[in-house]
Amino acid sequence: MDIQHIIFWTLCMLTLGCAVGVIMSRNPINSVLFLILTFFTVSAHYVMMNAQFLAIVNIIVYAGAIMVLFLFVIMLMNLNGDTEPQKNTLVQFAAVISGGALLLILIAAFKSTISGIDGKLIEYGQSTDIGLIKNLGKVLFTDYVFPFEIASVLFLSAMVGAVVLGKKDKEITTVEEM
């Protein structure tokens, strides 16, 4: 067992531990903090695979921006125990079903990736640089340019939607204060 395996297994333990922490904590703030830790450990996995760009973008986008907004919203909620809304049994049931369906999809996707991975390994196996920014950019803008552009259009529409939702009515004029 060499040092890479030790690091890998330690990281796996940490990742799973943090991920379990997300769903086990009673306090939403702790959940968010565990989720941030999970992103960090996932980024560490990317670094282990020499995909530095992916690792750092994961941290910038998820840990640095999205989770800040999560924290932002949760901090504004009233977190007293007695004001916590009672959870409906039906909602819990629906949550379990949709969560289970998601798990199934993930496992299916994972399985199909594993069965198709042998060909890819031969193609990319020679170099360990595939995760570096130059190669990633080339692949993204040549082989996968269409899905890439589609994704950017999707983001643009989401942005426009957010602006429309956030637009204030003309009649109500309030000073924009945080």
Next chain:
Amino acid sequence: MFLLVLSLSLIIEKVILISIILGGSLGVAMYSTWAERKVAAVMQDRRGPNRAGPFGLFQPLADGLKLFMKEEIIPNFSNKFLFILGPSLAMLMACMTSAVIPWGPDITKTDGGVISLQVADISIGVLYIFGVVSLGVYGIMLGAWASNNKFSLLSGLRAASQAISYELAMGISLIALVMMTGSLSMREIVAQQHGFWHDGYFTWNFFKQPLAFIIFIVCSFAELNRAPFDLAECESELIGGYHTEFSSMKLGFYLFAEYINMFITSVILSTLFFGGYNYPGMDWVALHVGPVLFSIIGVLVLLGKAIGFILFFMFIRWTIPRFRYDQLMNLGWKSLIPLALINMLITGAVILYFLK
């Protein structure tokens, strides 16, 4: 998977380098507090600190001692763990950025080995800085929320929204620079600004991307939570902002982290836009002095530029009044981001047209 190749001499070298950099940034930050008070005094026609030692030079030591000696108060009903985590994170993030900065030219030893004055030369140095900057806001947010104080909470929200808004413009302004240099590695960016004049034009990025520089420096004011963008600790509205409830060295950590951040930001500004350790006539100097002295001169030049920027940060703080919150948001979203986008477009067009 990559290969872990570590030799003992490399580890010792890096540990020494990291200790020097950490100690150096703490020292500079310590004396920035003194300099800030002196600058404020000069600009307001006062004397400033002049009791402790000559010119009040021992004042930071006295301040530090005072902060250590004060009683530590943790408010009831606050989340104790997060309350302590807040200032610690702020300090940690402040100290982490310096890892990718090339502090000076490489020293070539007599036996052919090379000592690099950069802790880690990663290929995505610029993004690493962004990552750390974007995490910097957690220290403030967690501390503010854990204080269980409404003013602190408001301040934490302000800090978070401000940081997120200005990160965008900051990132886009840097994309123009990255497009020009074609690299995200800090080492490469500095190497391309070698000397001062090459091929009939300045080599420093400031002369190639003046607009990006202006956007970047405005955004760094906002990221540093410094006047005129210090909405997060606006005394007249929020008492002390996010550090209202903090006492003793935990307060000290917040204040200190701000000064370390200011130093590191100044170094980054000099590295990205003002040539880093490069200076006019450095090739001539390299021929006439030994490699060690040459590197030391390079480090001193970088520090000189950084101190210039620190003084600039201070001058601005004591001359320009604080923005109002809506003004801050308007400036960020409606002026800086479009400007940065236009700059990026122009840069792209120029590169496509001339440098193809």
